[in-house]
Amino acid sequence: MKQTAPDISERAQHMLRVLIDRFIREGQPVGSRTLAREAGLELSPATIRNVMSDLEELGFIRAPHTSAGRVPTVQGYRFFVDTLLKVQPLDVSSVERMRLEFEIERSPKDLIESASELLSGITHLAGVVTLPKHEHVLFQRVEFLPLSEKRVLAILVTSEGEVQNRMITTDRQCSTSELQQASNYLNELFAGKDLAAVRSTLLDEMQEARSTMNRIMVTAIQMADQVLEEEQSEDYIMAGQTNLMEFRELCDIEKLRNLFDAFNQKREILHLLDQCVHGDGIQIFIGDESGYQTLDECSMVTAPYQVGGEVVGVLGVIGPTRMAYERVIPIVDATARLLGAALNQKD
Amino acid sequence: MKQTAPDISERAQHMLRVLIDRFIREGQPVGSRTLAREAGLELSPATIRNVMSDLEELGFIRAPHTSAGRVPTVQGYRFFVDTLLKVQPLDVSSVERMRLEFEIERSPKDLIESASELLSGITHLAGVVTLPKHEHVLFQRVEFLPLSEKRVLAILVTSEGEVQNRMITTDRQCSTSELQQASNYLNELFAGKDLAAVRSTLLDEMQEARSTMNRIMVTAIQMADQVLEEEQSEDYIMAGQTNLMEFRELCDIEKLRNLFDAFNQKREILHLLDQCVHGDGIQIFIGDESGYQTLDECSMVTAPYQVGGEVVGVLGVIGPTRMAYERVIPIVDATARLLGAALNQKD
DNA sequence: GTTGGCACTCCCTGTTGAAGAGTGCCAATT
DNA sequence: AATTGGCACTCTTCAACAGGGAGTGCCAAC
Structure with a gap:
């Protein structure tokens, strides 16, 4: 580089x-x-x-x-x-002020929202934080609740203390006790494993299950598979998009609209953020380096954040190419550390 | 009127x-x-x-x-x-096309997002849909999971098949079986009641509990109270904000920013939407009728939507005062009906 | 009550001209 | 050989100005 x-x-x-x-x-x-x-x-x-x-x-x-x-x-x-560029570290008082933001006891999702708002608030740019990757999220518990005939609500609790729920359909009606058994089975089998591992094990298990196991287990596995199916999709939380309206170079309504649409679409941005997970440390895209036309006049400064020693997500800011890199870089860096630390405490 | x-x-x-x-x-x-x-x-x-x-x-x-x-x-x-204005009903084919959008089996939240996107997509304005009011949401089940010392994850399942979760802190460490007992107690007591009723009962119960009941019950009630505490806050889902950039009269960056900030803040908009629940049927705010300066050059067309015969939320569009009321009104009206119908099927 | 006519107002557009900022180049200086 | 002052040139910006166009209000006639 x-x-x-x-x-x-x-x-x-x-x-x-x-x-x-x-x-x-x-x-x-x-x-x-x-x-x-x-x-x-x-x-x-x-x-x-x-x-x-x-x-x-x-x-x-x-x-x-x-x-x-x-x-x-x-x-x-x-x-x-x-x-x-010589990035001077943030002064201690600023870091301290930021740390306080994360001190409050909150759910991971709240923490991530705070991080995003913090980034946008301090830099006056748009802040963005990806949700933790699922490969690094640990299965903790699954729960099935009957809703109506053939429809079951599955609740998945992960290590981050995060809850995901999905409505799933079964091919036959399941009784409460059946569901209970199913969840017990899965909880025993998978507690503490990461979702990626759970999913791959599930596929093997599925083969075996048909021949050797009873109906309940088959159902359980099918349901679990449905739950995890959509969990692959990634997402991010954004804040302070309106900050970008302040910049002369982005004031063109046309460009602004394209930019905001891209933020809502999420696809392109997500792809870009994805690239930042692999590189280690601060990553910077300037102008058309991103390869996306909508971001031609924007730059992005990102840093991966870690939980339990492993990179699980990325955070950063998006702003005009004319951004105060010198000031922004240490802020992004510090936020990544603080968010990681805060998330770590939740485990 | x-x-x-x-x-x-x-x-x-x-x-x-x-x-x-x-x-x-x-x-x-x-x-x-x-x-x-x-x-x-x-x-x-x-x-x-x-x-x-x-x-x-x-x-x-x-x-x-x-x-x-x-x-x-x-x-x-x-x-x-x-x-x-003579509002002519939407032609059948359009309604049919819209209905298809709602046909797909999905969670309530997904349906609400679809409704919002549908509104913005068809009208080329910003679509907005409030989440169902909690008073009309029935308590179905609560579940407590220990996370760490003194910290418990509470999962609240409501009649809509919707799941809410919150991290709560207890004043002492609770064992898994204690938590089990607590949730059993609450589930038995409140199953099928609406959240508003649950909350008010809870307050009474709390008085009594101190004297006659054991520690677990007290803890259970305290936790439930914490869960419900923040549940009062309302929220909405918005889509197609960028559509508003197309209008000459809103093209001023300054105004646009104020508007978008108001959308993010949510407070003012929410208050406005709240007023629309009480009025029956289509409600229209034109320009400064809203009373909020940021919406001075905007109009809002809303309709309440019902589940089980009761109004539980509002949906509508926000656009410039110069909007095609004649076309928009029936669309909003139809969407409200369709969303209500779709949500009804989920119960 | 309706109409044509007319003077008037105001916006919009394009032009012009002067001021300002900055460049590139060259010849003189150090 | 690097640095500098000088100078002509370019390009933007701004204000002033003029003409055309659109639309009004009013009035007198129909």
Whole structure:
């Protein structure tokens, strides 16, 4: 990921840094005059212009039109975050303030919502947190309740203290005691295993069951299979989408609508977040790096969060490419840790 | 609601009707010339102008500026929907198409989401559906699972086959069998009652319990109380918010943001929807009639929906005041019926 | 009561012109 | 060889302005 740049002088790097800093703050193209003042070096605008010309040649900045200043390109931002950026850790008091948010005893889902709101609140961007992956969620208990003829309500309790429920249909009417037996059977068999394992075991069990087991067990397995079937689908919680309306570069109704639609659709975003689970640590997509057109003018900063030493989800923020990476990155990082810690306590 | 208007001629009413129709379709102020053509009557623009002048005096229309056409005022719309509008029932094929959406066997929550999406999809506005009120939800069963020391997961199953869960804390550690006893006790006591009744009984029970009952029962009641405590809060499901971006009159980023924030906050909207439960049948708020500034340029068309003969919730659409009431009203009405019917089957 | 005519108002659009910001290049300077 | 000042040039932005268009209100005539 790190890219070496033998052909870019120390000075040019510094200028790029200052330019991007300034652009992130002001949102306006920055010209040679401004940069001369801002850079701290004792150089005339003319000199700066030469350097800027070089940076443009390298593809790090570009001019929106002949007589505007320069703005960073995607590659410019990329170089900036990869090699120019020094992320200073968050000051302790901020972290402490954030930790308090998570201190309150709440269900995992609430915690995840808080994390999302926290992210959007502090960064003034949109916050996003994926729900924990099911492979890492442990089966704790299942319960079947008869609703009506042939319809049963299945309640699945997982290690996170999270409850999922689904209505399932059986091919025949089941009595309460039958259901009781079924759930006992499953609870004994699977307690403490993770859902992925449960599901694969279930398939084997199903073969065997037909020949050697009684009707109840077959039913139980069928039901459990139905419950787990849809559990594969992932999801995320988003907060502060409206923050994005504040940015000039996204103020175009057309773009905004596409963006919001993408948020609701969830598919693309989910796919992107998925990629972030595999990479370790902070992951950043800038502009069109995401590959999705709707996110062309957005960046995404993510960090995976862990429970029990394993990565179970991702969280981060989405905002305009012109976002304060330096400030955002440590916040995302810290939030991931705090959320992980908070979730850990629940087990 | 119906307001008599002895001082407004048949002809003027017809013109108002045509004007509003046209404005709803085109979104542009309509002038005397256009109206003369559109109205079907053989009248010159000058005559029309006189009539329009009268309508303006009555407060039904107004001119954005001297030389624009006229646009309807809130009162204009109000008169329009109250007395001018003839809602023709939806054609059978549309209703049939909608009914199919609800045919699929699903959980109540899914049905409600579908209803919301259906509303927004067909009307191209934002759809909203409140979750069923708890007073009308029957207690079916409660289950307590130990999570860790002093922390218990309570699972509440209601008549709708809906499951709610909450983490609660106890003042001492409870054993599994104690929890079992507690839930048995509550299940026996409350099965089939509605949540409101359960809650009020609970308070009485609590008094008595302290003196005559054992620790387990006290704990059970305390826990049940905690479960029900937050259950009062209402909620709604919204869909198609982004549809609202299409309307010129809402295209202002500032307004849009306020609107979307209000949707997320939910409080104001919820309060408004609440008012619609009490009124019977279709309820319409136009512009500032809602009393909330963020909705000043919006209208809301709602209908209550029933389960088991009782109103349990409200659904409807939110859009600009310039919405196609004539088309929207029957859609909202039909959706309410269909959702009610679909939910009824689940009991 | 209805109509045509007419003056008037206001928005919208396109033009123009000047100011401002910034560039690129070149020749002079260090 | 790097740096600088100077200068011509480009492009945006803003305000002022003018003309066309749409629509009104009023009045006098039908």
